[in-house]
Amino acid sequence: MENFEFDFEKLKVYQKALEFIDSVFEVYKALPYEFKYPLGGNLIRAGLSIANNIAEGNGKQSKKEKNRYFGISLDSTRECISVFNVSKRQNLIKEDKYRKLRSDGKEITNMLYGLINS
Numbered sequence: 001m002e003n004f005e006f007d008f009e010k011l012k013v014y015q016k017a018l019e020f021i022d023s024v025f026e027v028y029k030a031l032p033y034e035f036k037y038p039l040g041g042n043l044i045r046a047g048l049s050i051a052n053n054i055a056e057g058n059g060k061q062s063k064k065e066k067n068r069y070f071g072i073s074l075d076s077t078r079e080c081i082s083v084f085n086v087s088k089r090q091n092l093i094k095e096d097k098y099r100k101l102r103s104d105g106k107e108i109t110n111m112l113y114g115l116i117n118s
Contacts, residue, residue, distance in 0.1 A: 008058040013111035017051040017073070020104050024080065027093060027101070035092060043083045049076035050108065067116050074112045081105045 008014050024047035028040040050073045057069025084101050087093040093101075 006055070008055040011054065011058065011115075013108060013115065014051060014054045014058075016104070016108055016111065017054055020077075020080075020101075020108060021047045021051055023097075023101055023104065027084075027087065027097070031087075031092060035090075039083060039087065039092070043080060046076045046079040046083065049073070050080070054112075070112050070116050074109055074116075077105050077108050077112070 024043055028036065028044055031040045053069045053073040053076065057066045057073070060066045060069065081102060084093060084098055084105075088095075088098045
């Protein structure tokens with residue numbers, strides 16, 4: 001079987017979102033047990049939503065529909081940043097990891113704005 005790629009898998013923002021979700025899972029796995037469900041569950045759902053909505057939106061025919069899904073990806077990225085902010089305030093995430101995740105989130109949002117405005 002040949003290596004088939006879907007159109008969305010070629011998008012740099014999708015690839016970046018996959019790297020981001022890898023980091024999200026690292027944060028989740030490091031959370032103390034009492035924070036895994038309330039904080040970690042929210043983080044995992046939001047992180048997955050970024051890549052999933054890029055994939056789904058890229059297959060839509062109309063620009064309006066595509067942008068709706070890309071907008072949801074933007075919202076989910078911002079939701080992750082909010083969870084990172086709370087995690088940092090509660091000393092659940094190290095400063096260097098926090099800064100890297102914020103930087104990656106900013107890069108993803110910039111890429112999504114580029115898709116929306118293209």
